[in-house]
Amino acid sequence: MDEYPNEDEEFELMYEDELELIRTQQGSEGDYGIHNYNLITPNIPTAVSNTKNDEIVNESAAESLIEEPELTLTEEVSKTSTQENGTKKRTIEELFGDIDDILYDERSHNKKKAKNNHDDDFALIEHILELRKLAKERQYPLMATKSVNCNDVYVKDNLSYEVPKYSFETITRFDGKRLYIRCHSEKFLEEEMNKINKKGTFAGCMGETFKDVWKEAQVLLNKQMDVGDNDDQQNMDVSEPSLTCERENGAQLWVDLYKPQRYLELLSDESTNRILLKWFKLWDKIVFNRRPKAKLKKEINKFNSKFDRSEFTMKLDDQGRPEYKIVLLCGSPGLGKTTLAHMVAKHAGYNVVEVNASDDRSTETFKRMLENSTQMSSVIDKDRRPNCIIFDEIDGAPTTTIDFLIKYVNGTASKKRKKDSKEQGSVLKRPIVCICNDLYVPALRSLRQIAFVVNFPPTASVRLAERLQEIARRQNININTGALLALCEKTGNDIRSCLSLMHFFQSLKKPITLSYINRTNVGQKDMQKGLFAVWQDIFQIQYSRKNDQENELSYEATMKKRMQKILQVVHAFGDYERLIQGIFENYLNRQLKDSSLHGICKACEWFCFTDVVNNQIYTSQNYNLATYVQYGFVIWHYLFATATWQRINYPSVGYEVKTKATKQVGLLEEIVKGMKPNVRAFTSANPLKLDVLPLLANIITPAFRPVNIHLYTQKEKDQLNLIVSAMIDYHLNYVQERAPEGHFIYVMDPNVEDIVSFPSVGMRRVLPYSIKQLIAREVELEKMRGIEKSKTDNSRTKKETVPNHLQHLKVNSVKPKVQKMVSKDFFGRIITQSSTSKMEINSKHDLWYQYKEGYNNAVRKRIKVSSLK
């Protein structure tokens, strides 16, 4: 039952079976041990020394006032001494009822001390608080009386002659003997005082003699003892691990107060816990260098055979690291994921470094943090534990950060392989735990693949209720198991919210019943119902079972109730737009009895209203208006809700329409882009769509005879040309496509038919395949001609630029050139030549070469073309 030291954990894993057995035995033994311990500690010497203690305490107080407390003290002491000879066990239990609380506390102190050095500080603080308390008592003697009474009760385990195990303060008595006084926190004392205050009224104490008060107190104590007995019995039945943290601290949240302190106290599913622990253990090789590899592998094999979980295939890679470097815990809030991660990491001997949504998670900061914590270890920490990083709430982290994490885990490994073992430091050698609520956030997609995903099953209600019962007992809350189960159910087995609720109930200071839990609307989680559930709520009237019989609610009252319910549901869901769309697309399918259509009109008005408001919200970012949208749902509920269940379809029509409309816009844009500029200049998208294209579609589908183009009359040819040029103007053509049935068809591209045609009206003539083919060919030809024509147009102004592959060699007539060229002699006189003879020669041959004439120093000589090469 006790905590296992780190060194023993390996051992624990090795001999798990045996340990399990031992543990159960120990568990029961441990409990007994505790009881024994309880009984042994208080003994007479302490009781006797009690008086001394009191004296010391009150030494400086007014002498006269001490007399009264002393009186009680002696009485008390005598009582204990008389009974003490008999059955010691009973005495204490009877007298002090729930005393083992204190003893538990003591125990926890021991452990804490062993574990944590900081406890010294705490002890000091507590000491200071104690002194402050005394000072207070001096100031207010009446309170001192009370505190004596209180001390009285606890004296036996608060004073000792030997060095005690709890935190203490030493005092030397006048005779030189050392006394050890236990230190309590102020808060603890206050609580206890309050308890006693409750037991005996303070006012009574003033008026009556103390004997009477004491008698009264005893009666009360007896009563309490009965209750305590019951509780004890329950405690035995449950045999749950005790809660170590028993200091009652009002400032602390219960969630923290009753946080599991040890691995065994974890509430979450045991198999999940074990898996995570095992994963941590796999890191031991590289982190602690604790175990030879071979042995560990054998160990793993054992695990696999034993657990036989397909997902749990953990192997070590070549560097002795687990195959999965990251573990990803996911589950809904309040299951104890963070607690488990912390607990297990601590248990496995790591120092936890937590990064959560409250930290800066930009890539740079993250990188620094990651490197710091994986490659260094804390110097300040005495234990020098290796770090373990826990990324809490990773589903909210930016994608770049997650990508970096993945790169860090994978990338560095590859880098190392390249550069051999030089970059030892950059390899990830520390376990990383990621925690998320929603596993399927897009950012986590890649992380999911490389991480070992552990899904958290919901906590069992019974287990949770047991723990709550335990806490309730400790906090003096009167609550029965049924109510607790109801509570668990209400919060959806969320430990955190259960505890917060209990904390709230404590403040009520009255017994909590099942009906109370059901009635209060506190603690209802702001749970998002599913889309369909919300729609169902709107379209269906749900009569509550109880209220039907209990009281005949008036019409207004039920309406009010329905309205409130709808408002609440809708508000919780939040996505009004999708809800509205769903209602809009479904309301006509309801079996509505609204022959006058008045209701429909009203509903439509509200649809319009919400649309206008939503538009206003989005354009002006005025989200205050969103409040008004939700009232529409109430109206629609009143109008459309029926008692019977009716099928609701997901509103997909709106989306389909949107996509189709976008497609149409795209088509039209395609046409507009391709149109001839001088046509485009006179029209734009809207007139095109409304006037031109529908009629154009008619114009370009005349009744042609399906014969060869050569058989067409001139008139038909003209018409064909007209169509072709019109189609070119508007950038239309027919393209061949394969129909789903396999044959080829010609379709318009861009498909004007899609733009202009509506179902069931205006059936247009469809041209036969051959005509379409003909037109398509003509369009292509015409386009070519157009290009050529534009070229010839251009050639008038510029030189003709024909692409190389279209160039042909042409015979260049030399005639004009020769005529232009005027040969001059050295002195610039024009030489008149009879060029006719030359011309004749030139024109005879296909090729003709001409040398540029000019002055040249080079020697001229005749050369044959064949000798060139």
Added chain:
Amino acid sequence: MSLWVDKYRPKDLSKLDYHKDQAENLKKLTQRGDFPHLLVYGPSGAGKKTRIMCILKDLYGPGVERLRMEQLNFTTPSKKKLEIMTVSSNYHIEINPSDVGIYDRVVVMDLIKNVAQTQQLDVNGQREFKVIVLTDVDDLSKDAQHALRRTMEKYIANCRLILSANSTSRLTPAIRSRCLGIRVSAPTITEIVTILQGVCKREGLNLPTELAQRIAEKSNRNLRRAILMCEACKVEQYPFSANQNIAEPDWLLFIRAIARKISQEQSINTLASVRGDLYELIIHGIPNTIIFQTLVSELVKNCDITLKATIISQAALFEHRLQHGNKAIFHLEAFVAKYMYLYKKFLEDTIGDAF
């Protein structure tokens, strides 16, 4: 340029078929050196663009007709890349800022500043200003309109704006006051008839007056539609006959069918099927105002006179709401439901009165 609409479009102010006085004035305007910003407005198919191009031609000569299409790129402050098609010549640029939706302000600011800040290099022989033609300015967002108004004054030395809109009602008064408004009203039926006959004559066809009259009436005084209808008729059947079938745009027929459906039966089932039809219209991108207008005019046809006023006021109300809203289908359906309710109530009342 083979469709009749394109082929027989007048290219010169002096050749315009109707609004001749206006054309005269415009000609005078262009001949003087000073030239204000223009706001040309009028219904679709009345000839706004034709007049704008005529004005430009008058200003700069036939060079304006050498048009080219260019794609301009803009970047919004939020680093969103925008593309917009422009039609331009050496002297002018035409742009439809509402093509880029809510980012029209960026286009207006960037484009106009760019164009306006560069001065015409070759001053002699040309005008010292360039022209920016903005179309569909009534779809401009308020932001864009505000961005426009100062620019208009600041760069008046270098550029002139010609705005084209269907109605001035959605333009801010600031813009309206900075422009010379030119209203191009739709041609009358007789004008359309003469134009149609002129076109057919030039095509060498014989168009019976009855048919021309019918086409003109069906075209809703939209000249573009009328000429296209006429050509469609020719493709359908030639020689023309006076009572031949005139092809109309499908969406018009479709809305008519919807109106018929609504008038026939007023029930939730009808409403459900009408919703599907309305969705179909929205998919095809028919502007909401057009849907409303056509639907109302069709519905009102078979209404009692007492009911007409209510229906029209209701339609106005719902259309107004639609302008403020986002989801057209809500408003359209709301109007249809309202009509059904009113119509049914009216019928029941009259039947009740009869007994």
